[in-house]
Amino acid sequence: GEEVAQTPKHLVRGEGQKAKLYCAPIKGHSYVFWYQQVLKNEFKFLISFQNENVFDETGMPKERFSAKCLPNSPCSLEIQATKLEDSAVYFCASSQFTGVGNEQFFGPGTRLTVL
Amino acid sequence: GQNIDQPTEMTATEGAIVQINCTYQTSGFNGLFWYQQHAGEAPTFLSYNVLDGLEEKGRFSSFLSRSKGYSYLLLKELQMKDSASYLCAVNRDDKIIFGKGTRLHILP
Numbered sequence: 001g002e003e004v005a006q007t008p009k010h011l012v013r014g015e016g017q018k019a020k021l022y023c024a025p026i027k028g029h030s031y032v033f034w035y036q037q038v039l040k041n042e043f044k045f046l047i048s049f050q051n052e053n054v055f056d057e058t059g060m061p062k063e064r065f066s067a068k069c070l071p072n073s074p075c076s077l078e079i080q081a082t083k084l085e086d087s088a089v090y091f092c093a094s095s096q097f098t099g100v101g102n103e104q105f106f107g108p109g110t111r112l113t114v115l
Numbered sequence: 116g117q118n119i120d121q122p123t124e125m126t127a128t129e130g131a132i133v134q135i136n137c138t139y140q141t142s143g144f145n146g147l148f149w150y151q152q153h154a155g156e157a158p159t160f161l162s163y164n165v166l167d168g169l170e171e172k173g174r175f176s177s178f179l180s181r182s183k184g185y186s187y188l189l190l191k192e193l194q195m196k197d198s199a200s201y202l203c204a205v206n207r208d209d210k211i212i213f214g215k216g217t218r219l220h221i222l223p
Binding site: 033107 | 211212
C-alpha cells in the first residue's frame with residue numbers, strides 16, 4: 001500500500017493480559033521500525049527490521065516484548081502480561097533505505113490502554 | 116549516549132515567524148530530522164539535514180551546525196494549522212533518536 005497501516009486503532013487490556021499490534025509497511029519498503037510514545041512525549045525506539053530479520057533490538061524490553069516480521073504477513077509487536085506502564089501509543093514506521101537519507105513514514109499508531 | 120534538547124513549549128502569533136531550537140550530543144551522527152506531529156496523529160516528515168547550512172522548503176526552513184551540535188526549524192507566516200508538536204530527531208547509526216518535542220501554540 002501507499003501508507004503504513006496499523007491495527008487495531010485502539011486496544012484495551014487488563015493488567016496481565018496479552019496485547020498484539022500489527023503493522024503493514026509501505027509496499028517496497030524493506031525497513032520497519034516500532035516506537036513507543038507515552039503521554040504525547042518522547043518517542044522511544046523499540047526495534048527495527050530489515051525484511052524479516054531483526055536489524056536493531058536495543059530498545060526492546062526483552063522480558064515481555066517480542067516482535068516479528070514474517071514474509072507475506074503484517075509485522076507484529078506482542079506484549080505478554082501487560083503492565084500499567086505499557087499504556088502508550090505504539091507507532092510503526094517504514095523506510096525504503098537505511099543509512100544517510102532514510103525518511104521514515106509513520107503509521108497512525110495503536111493506542112494501548114492497560115487497566 | 117545521546118541527549119537531544121528542545122524547548123517544551125512555545126507560543127507565537129498568526130502571521131509571525133518562530134524559531135525552534137534543538138541541541139544534541141550524540142556519537143555516530145548521520146543527520147537530523149524535523150517532524151511535525153498534530154495531536155492524536157502520526158508524525159509527518161518536514162526536513163532532513165546532513166550537511167551544515169540552511170535548507171528552505173516553502174514556509175519552513177531548517178538549519179544545521181554539526182560542529183556545534185545545533186539545529187533550528189524556522190517557520191514563517193505562521194498559520195493556525197501550524198499548531199502542533201515539532202520533533203527534532205537525530206539519525207544515529209541507522210536509528211532515529213527523538214527529542215521530547217516542542218509544542219507550538221499559535222495565537223490569532
